[in-house]
Amino acid sequence: MTEPKIKAIRGTRDLLPPETALWNFVEAAVRDVFRVYNFQEIRTPIFESTELFARGVGEETDIVAKEMYTWVDRGRAESDKGQSLTLRPENTAGVVRAYIEHKLWERGLNKLYYIGPQFRRERPQKGRYRQFYQIGAEMIGPATAGSESPARDAEILELLATLLDRLGIKGWTLQLNSIGCADDRAKYNEALRQALDPVKDKMCEDCQRRAATNPLRVFDCKVPEDQPIIEKLPRISQYLDEPCRQHFAAVKDILKSVGVAFQENDRLVRGLDYYTRTAFEFTHGALGAQNAILGGGRYDGLSESLGGPPAPGIGFAIGEDRLVLALQESAGAVQSKPDVYIAPLGHGMDAHAAQLARALRHHDIVVELGDENFRMKKSLETGSKLGARFALIVGENEIRSGLFALKNLETGEQISVPRAELAAKIIQKP
Ligand code: AMP
Numbered sequence: 001m002t003e004p005k006i007k008a009i010r011g012t013r014d015l016l017p018p019e020t021a022l023w024n025f026v027e028a029a030v031r032d033v034f035r036v037y038n039f040q041e042i043r044t045p046i047f048e049s050t051e052l053f054a055r056g057v058g059e060e061t062d063i064v065a066k067e068m069y070t071w072v073d074r075g076r077a078e079s080d081k082g083q084s085l086t087l088r089p090e091n092t093a094g095v096v097r098a099y100i101e102h103k104l105w106e107r108g109l110n111k112l113y114y115i116g117p118q119f120r121r122e123r124p125q126k127g128r129y130r131q132f133y134q135i136g137a138e139m140i141g142p143a144t145a146g147s148e149s150p151a152r153d154a155e156i157l158e159l160l161a162t163l164l165d166r167l168g169i170k171g172w173t174l175q176l177n178s179i180g181c182a183d184d185r186a187k188y189n190e191a192l193r194q195a196l197d198p199v200k201d202k203m204c205e206d207c208q209r210r211a212a213t214n215p216l217r218v219f220d221c222k223v224p225e226d227q228p229i230i231e232k233l234p235r236i237s238q239y240l241d242e243p244c245r246q247h248f249a250a251v252k253d254i255l256k257s258v259g260v261a262f263q264e265n266d267r268l269v270r271g272l273d274y275y276t277r278t279a280f281e282f283t284h285g286a287l288g289a290q291n292a293i294l295g296g297g298r299y300d301g302l303s304e305s306l307g308g309p310p311a312p313g314i315g316f317a318i319g320e321d322r323l324v325l326a327l328q329e330s331a332g333a334v335q336s337k338p339d340v341y342i343a344p345l346g347h348g349m350d351a352h353a354a355q356l357a358r359a360l361r362h363h364d365i366v367v368e369l370g371d372e373n374f375r376m377k378k379s380l381e382t383g384s385k386l387g388a389r390f391a392l393i394v395g396e397n398e399i400r401s402g403l404f405a406l407k408n409l410e411t412g413e414q415i416s417v418p419r420a421e422l423a424a425k426i427i428q429k430p
Contacts, residue, residue, distance in 0.1 A: 011122070011130025021336050022324050026167060027115055030135050033163045034113045037155070039137055042112040044094035050084040056093030056274065056306055060214040062206075063089045067120040087119035092274075092299065092315055093306070095138045100308035109141035109152075115320070126325075127290030133320035136296075140303070140313030148312040150247050153278045153298065154254035156314055160282060160294065161260045169326050172293065174262040175281045176255075178248035179216075179269055180240045182276065182301060188239040189215050199229050219269045235266040247277055270295060274302040278314065286329040287322055294318035338368040340426050341383030341409075345395035346372060353394045356404075356422070363423040384409050390426055 008014055015023060034041075050070050057064050069087040074080070088094055091114050104110050115135045122128055139156060141147040157174065164172050179185065192215035196203075200211040203218075203226045210217040218230060240248065255262055262280075270279045279297035287293065296316025303311035340360065344353035349372045357367045368386055370379050376393075383391040393405040406425060407414040417425050 011124035037159050039111040039113045047085050047087050050086040052093050069119050089120045091136050096302050105142050109145040111139050113137040127322050134317040135320050136317035138315035140311050150250035153251045158258050158260050173283050175265040175268050176262045177266050177268040177279045178277050179236050179279050180244045184239045188236050191234045195233050216269050237266040274299040276300045284326045293322050337387035338366045340390040340392050341368045341388035342392045343370045343379035344372040349394050352399050
């Protein structure tokens with residue numbers, strides 16, 4: 001066959017079975033963990049007004065400056081100028097918009113999670129896609145509901161450690177930092193600007209721009225030649241005020257007492273403007289260059305910058321694509337195979353086979369249903385190819401006698417089983 005003309009867009013991909021079984025396994029485990037931490041699901045729209053991300057993520061971030069899928073939505077009327085819309089590049093801004101729009105502060109502390117696609121126009125490579133999936137959570141509410149407490153930061157981090165362990169992800173590292181409050185950041189930014197001034201001309205174009213507009217973002221730089229310069233820059237840890245220092249110390253104390261290991265990393269400043277205090281990433285060695293499985297942090301000023309009331313919050317986003325990659329490194333794919341292949345033999349047998357399939361599926365047995373036009377040999381071959389444990393033959397003799405030929409496709413052994421005992425025989429472990 002010639003190459004198909006219409007293909008999935010670069011940076012997007014089809015998730016096919018059997019890989020989708022692994023995605024389902026991850027999502028089921030994640031939902032289960034969220035349930036015991038008393039988080040509930042939120043689903044926000046996939047596109048929002050561009051302004052939400054410009055304000056909520058920050059104009060100066062790479063995401064907003066170069067990676068968003070944005071278009072002007074034409075109205076129906078000629079005179080309608082149209083609104084600028086954007087496919088969501090992340091989900092926190094959408095959740096906080098919903099918090100403000102639905103006055104969720106009336107519920108006290110909100111513990112919300114989401115699972116869904118996000119979109120960024122990045123250079124596609126292994127572990128980096130233009131449509132990718134995030135599993136995330138946000139704890140947000142009025143300060144009176146305890147949303148500012150370091151106990152919430154520690155709870156989120158402990159949840160993540162539990163989740164990765166539950167999924168069987170081995171060898172993760174928690175990188176932890178505090179990036180202080182807005183005042184600390186202002187002082188620090190000034191110090192960075194001064195430190196960058198004499199050296200910025202030797203740095204990449206992006207860093208030259210960052211040095212002028214938002215020096216903190218220099219730490220996002222991946223250009224190898226710039227790293228020695230970045231290594232020598234002052235660190236945020238020297239600029240934290242006393243309340244921020246104490247908050248950070250309390251988070252670390254709780255983590256130690258629950259036994260969650262972490263590494264302090266004062267270069268970790270995260271890509272988004274709205275973070276305050278706790279910032280973190282979990283990394284995994286098997287992922288290579290794109291080694292961050294997840295990232296998150298506190299965003300105490302975000303609600304206000306979107307026009308809402310003060311609402312401290314903390315959250316994270318796991319890259320589900322990378323989580324699945326890390327799992328594939330450590331385990332094989334989870335494959336779902338039918339328990340039984342039902343082989344109707346001859347005219348009129350499809351109906352009988354359908355009846356049997358219906359009855360067996362009620363017993364939670366995974367059934368693949370054949371076709372009366374297949375000959376016996378083709379049916380058995382099809383069942384074996386699918387990896388079915390048994391083939392159940394449904395022919396005129398079987399219907400007349402009520403005794404069915406059940407063939408074990410692994411051993412080749414065939415037994416005769418009364419209709420009423422079929423489910424029990426198929427469920428029985430070898
Ligand atoms: P961020 O919202 O940038 O903090 O990203 C959170 C997590 O989402 C990262 O740690 C990655 O695991 C994942 N992620 C971000 N961008 C991409 C991408 N383009 N492709 C795949 N995963 C991504």
